[in-house]
Amino acid sequence: SHYSQAKFRISAPDISHLGEDKGIEVAFAGRSNAGKSSALNTLTRQKSLARTSKTPGRTQLINVFELDENRRLIDLPGYGYAKVPMAVKEKWQKSLGEYLQKRESLKGIIVLMDIRHPFKDSDQDLIHWAVNAQIPVLALLTKADKLKSGNRKNQLLKVREAALAFCGDVTVDVFSSLTNIGLENLQIKLDSWFGY
Ligand code: GTP
Ligand code: MG
8 A cells, every 4th residue: 555655754843844834644643542553553464663652742753654755654753741851741742732733734633532432622633633623533442352353343423423513524543553443444534534
């Protein structure tokens, strides 16, 4: 697939280091430890393209993976993690906010949420903001392998209802980097955003 072509391009401390703001970027966003970097590795079929960790707060820079000259996947720092020094946190949350608000080539956001703790205030804020900014969103309930099929379906229905009520028209799906559930739907959505 197109996504296995992804190559690491740069880790940027802020948007001034990102390179030219042209073409199409899709960003993976979500709370710390939600599984953003793991999902990128699953999508690209490259085990260690994006750095993953048991310790929340692993991704502190804006990581750019290039598919081709005009298409990029972005691994964003997580939000909502308290256990880092305030100065560090402020810096990276600032670059995250700047990226979301200023990057013209941002054409879609994958919002990842742990299926066991979905739709926290910070997730709602992000999804709400994206819908208002008219940036398409796909919300993924990650680590779906952690729940039995019945619970998984219940949780998906609950989050879909809540998203409809609070944020309007966003697609919500389940995902697992272990079982690849949801991978096909993720690719279909990305294909449409990237114009493949
Ligand atoms: P930050 O960069 O810290 O914001 O985290 P992240 O959102 O990039 O999460 P990361 O991909 O590093 O994963 C965090 C932890 O969750 C790691 O221990 C992963 O192995 C685990 N994990 C990620 N995806 C899955 C999944 O689908 N299933 C299971 N069981 N564990 C997962
Ligand atoms: Mg990460």
